[in-house]
Amino acid sequence: MASTNQISTRWLGDMAFESTNPSGLTFRIDASPQDGGAGAGLRPKALMLSSLAGCSGLDVASLMRKMKVEVRDFRIDITARLSEEHPQTYTDVSLEYHFYGPAMDHKKLERAVQLSVEKYCGVIEMFRSFAHLEWATIFHDE
Secondary structure: OOOOOOOOEEEEEOOEEEEEOOOOOEEEEOOOHHHOOOOOOEOHHHHHHHHHHHHHHHHHHHHHHHHOOOOOEEEEEEEEEEOOOOOOOEEEEEEEEEEEEOOOOHHHHHHHHHHHHHHHOHHHHHHHOOOEEEEEEEEEEO
């Protein structure tokens, strides 16, 4: 049987909402001041990119543990272009995986990123249905 996720999102007034997560945590969504909000919450389209980075980041962190690869720090930077026409959707998404540390195993880290992007990350697979994706692995050897 396929698993499911369920969330609930409640209007807080004006352009603000509070959304639950299956973890039991909540977060606030709000529009920018130029779009009529107070800017006191996360933006929906940017949240999609955070979900993309989070999904792939969890994969890579798990694979680093399994491969016994040590890094001092790791981050994912995403740049995404929106379409000109409405509704605006992402058309091109670029992911940069940055690894920091001494004596890192570049081959294993590149393999971990490749496995996430090409095999494991369901959010990346969803993005592929509407956007062109590219990625790079960048090492900051110390």
